[in-house]
Amino acid sequence: MPREVRVTSSRRWVDVSRPLFEGMACWPGDPAVEISAISRISDGDVSNVSRLLLTTHTGTHVDAPYHFCPSGAPVDSLDTTLFFGPARVLEVKTAGSEILAGDLGKEGLPQRLLLKTRNSAFAGDTAFHHNFASLSQEAAARIVAEGVQLVGIDYLSIAPVGEGCEVVHRILLEAAVLVVEGLELGAVGAGECEFIVLPLAVRNGDGAPCRAFVGLEA
Numbered sequence: 001m002p003r004e005v006r007v008t009s010s011r012r013w014v015d016v017s018r019p020l021f022e023g024m025a026c027w028p029g030d031p032a033v034e035i036s037a038i039s040r041i042s043d044g045d046v047s048n049v050s051r052l053l054l055t056t057h058t059g060t061h062v063d064a065p066y067h068f069c070p071s072g073a074p075v076d077s078l079d080t081t082l083f084f085g086p087a088r089v090l091e092v093k094t095a096g097s098e099i100l101a102g103d104l105g106k107e108g109l110p111q112r113l114l115l116k117t118r119n120s121a122f123a124g125d126t127a128f129h130h131n132f133a134s135l136s137q138e139a140a141a142r143i144v145a146e147g148v149q150l151v152g153i154d155y156l157s158i159a160p161v162g163e164g165c166e167v168v169h170r171i172l173l174e175a176a177v178l179v180v181e182g183l184e185l186g187a188v189g190a191g192e193c194e195f196i197v198l199p200l201a202v203r204n205g206d207g208a209p210c211r212a213f214v215g216l217e218a
Helices: 118-122 137-145 163-173
Strands: 003-008 011-015 034-039 049-053 061-063 084-091 112-116 150-153 178-181 191-199 207-217
Touching: 061 191, 112 191, 137 163, 150 191, 163 178
Parallel strands: 084 112, 112 150, 150 178
Antiparallel strands: 003 011, 011 207, 034 049, 061 178, 061 207, 084 191, 191 207
């Protein structure tokens, strides 16, 4: 469940990140998350230290262009000005699992676009849902054409499983659109907001787990 973390001035910040834990849903074929103890105070050690085993695309994470584009920018070279600023949560209702260009509405798209879909009902599920709502190629092309620079979605991928996965990612990432996947937007209403996303600075990384927050009027 998203957590309200603080009130700053007139804005209420909501944590829309997925906690990392063993047994959480991961992309098919990726290794499961492992969290193991290196030292424990209960065993007589001076401190508690754990080791994480996970991919760069686990839970709430960003996709850098390098994820699908060999010459694309890695995580540590991303334009950090995109990490903070105004955004719009767009509630998308589709008949099936494919989000079409028309499903993004008639209004022009903002610089930062967060897609809230029926995927929000999957929050907390440990099983992977293959029928999640994802962008079609035409919707991805519209996002690029209208100058969106960051797009987020409420599941582990913005693109479908299968052939369309590479095509949709390439449309976005070749245009240097920052992709944020695995958001938890169930408790966030549609409309204008502020958005903060903080990916780990993985040197030459294709992606990175991140913490993300939506700022709403208090």
